[in-house]
């Protein structure tokens with residue numbers, strides 16, 4: 055059989071039922087009544103002991119949401135979502151108030167252990183192989199906030215961070231303990247009226263992480279949040295707010311998984327980043343929500359609004375994402391380059407297999423003078439998936455000297471999938487320099503055979519070629535996560551050929 | 553002359569018929585290669601030399617309609633191509649491919665470990681591998697810098713061929729098939745590559761050197777020469793056959809085929 059045909063055969067038999075995180079944790083949970091109304095919003099706000107201003111903020115968002123319609127411009131298809139058939143709040147039933155990690159429900163601890171997320175305060179030493187020629191990682195610490203369904207169940211290394219002046223806590227706690235910071239910044243990047251899903255999130259968000267790094271402080275460790283959806287028919291609406299004050303630096307990573315279920319689940323998060331003068335935020339995501347089974351049944355709808363505001367001069371925000379999960383991804387982490395000389399970066403690896411649909415990209419909005427941005431996007435489509443890069447680069451009339459470089463590369467595995475590139479460019483002043491490069495290629499049979507002749511299996515060969523293809527982006531991830539991401543990429547492409 | 557003991561041949565191609573897209577390319581080709589021997593296969597473009605090398609290595613897209621290939625008595629055609637590699641079949645490609653983003657030394661490490669694993673041997677650690685690959689590179693006069701670059705990315709013709717020889721030295725195969733190693737090389741590059749190949753000649757290892765020109769055989773001196781034309785071996789002989797060809801050309805064989 056000619057090689058190409060053989061590959062096609064294999065893709066036809068594709069099986070994405072290899073999701074490693076599809077287990078469910080059996081615990082009792084405390085849920086809001088199904089459906090969405092003002093009462094649901096009040097219920098959530100009351101559960102969180104929120105101050106009145108927060109409830110008002112939510113209600114206003116809810117009223118606005120009622121007047122909005124779901125966006126349809128993305129290249130994704132899904133049956134109509136019944137917003138009344140979703141639980142908007144689910145929390146593991148606490149046995150009592152917790153004062154240490156040892157009091158967390160052992161079932162939940164076990165869940166995170168199975169997922170490989172350290173909730174105990176130990177430096178990460180194991181399972182990390184240094185890259186070729188690299189040094190083994192010395193006692194590196196990573197502080198973790200673990201969000202289970204609608205609530206945060208643990209945040210590690212709080213004391214050590216406090217010593218440095220860094221605030222890292224569940225946003226529900228920050229609303230009570232640091233209302234002045236939350237009131238000042240919440241909704242200042244993604245306003246409650248921004249878009250259908252962001253507005254919904256503003257009304258019903260339950261938890262997420264809050265980070266504040268004070269002026270001149272370099273956050274002493276990586277911060278990370280781990281999101282886990284467990285409950286059935288439950289939406290996850292987390293809210294993350296990160297503020298890097300003048301001259302500070304923070305690197306933050308989020309990871310996500312969910313059990314394997316036949317019905318689709320909605321995840322509509324909002325992430326807001328604010329970088330003041332000379333501050334830098336590095337935000338990395340390894341997204342591995344359940345993608346659905348081989349027939350395209352089940353999986354997470356990932357409708358997320360992520361935006362960073364380079365509010366101060368010389369500030370910098372960089373988004374790095376490795377997207378392998380979700381049935382549908384609708385996500386455009388963006389940068390508003392408001393401060394003069396500020397810069398934004400977007401590094402993305404988006405992999406789709408089976409029946410996954412990805413519509414993702416970024417927006418770089420140049421407002422300040424001499425602002426620069428860089429976009430490196432690597433899309434890999436296999437199986438019957440559709441993978442779209444959608445990006446906007448714009449320069450305001452006053453954004454003199456704006457510069458952008460965009461490189462979008464797509465790799466197709468098999469011929470039942472599709473890759474699409476939709477770039478929008480708007481330059482309102484003549485001094486802007488925008489460069490755009492795009493390529494689409496198929497994984498070549500000759501390259502695969504070369505690798506196989508040297509002893510690699512078909513799957514190892516595909517993994518190697520793909521890892522080479524995404525290398526520029528992988529290099530942007532913190533080392534530990536680069537290794538994780540590399541493994542994840544191989545797993546998500548299993549069965550795509552070979 | 554001592555009688556050859558009754559040992560199994562290393563590689564035995566028997567009456568091989570191969571089709572590509574419904575067209576027969578090899579029409580019953582036979583070739584027997586024993587350990588320690590160097591065979592040259594010569595023939596004009598399109599005579600089926602690369603096809604033979606691809607079928608031995610297991611490249612998809614070829615249909616074997618008749619005949620056999622035995623490797624140490626085992627049916628090679630039943631094995632997956634990576635299994636053949638692990639057993640010691642190595643093909644130095646006429647046109648080595650580029651693999652962007654994958655460093656040469658990473659690639660070699662992954663490949664060597666895959667072969668070792670298939671043979672039930674322990675994997676070789678990064679430091680031990682690094683030491684080994686550096687030694688081999690040094691012995692072949694290959695600059696260390698090449699190991700850090702993407703596989704064949706931006707390599708000159710000579711560098712690509714040297715990279716093939718480096719792999720040959722590293723994997724220590726039993727049978728090496730070199731497809732048009734001389735194509736695209738100037739005389740100096742050719743000499744360096746040939747020296748590398750000669751250093752790997754040993755009583756246990758066999759080589760099948762495919763070439764269009766006699767020139768290469770001045771540097772890699774074969775024990776046997778086979779002339780291929782239109783999908784068949786039309787004449788076999790000693791190394792002097794290559795010189796004969798040099799003078800008279802392939803035309804005489806076109807008719808014989």
Ligand SMILES: Nc1ncnc2c1ncn2[C@@H]1O[C@H](COP(=O)(O)OP(=O)(O)O)[C@@H](O)[C@H]1O
Nearest residue numbers: 572573577595596597598599600601602603604
């Ligand atoms: N993939 C292919 N599809 C169609 N014809 C092929 C293919 N590969 C080789 N051929 C044909 O087979 C014949 C032998 O080719 P090849 O083995 O490359 O010869 P050589 O290496 O001796 O130059 C040629 O006529 C060539 O056109």
Ligand SMILES: [Mg+2]
Nearest residue numbers: 601602646732
């Ligand atoms: Mg050829």
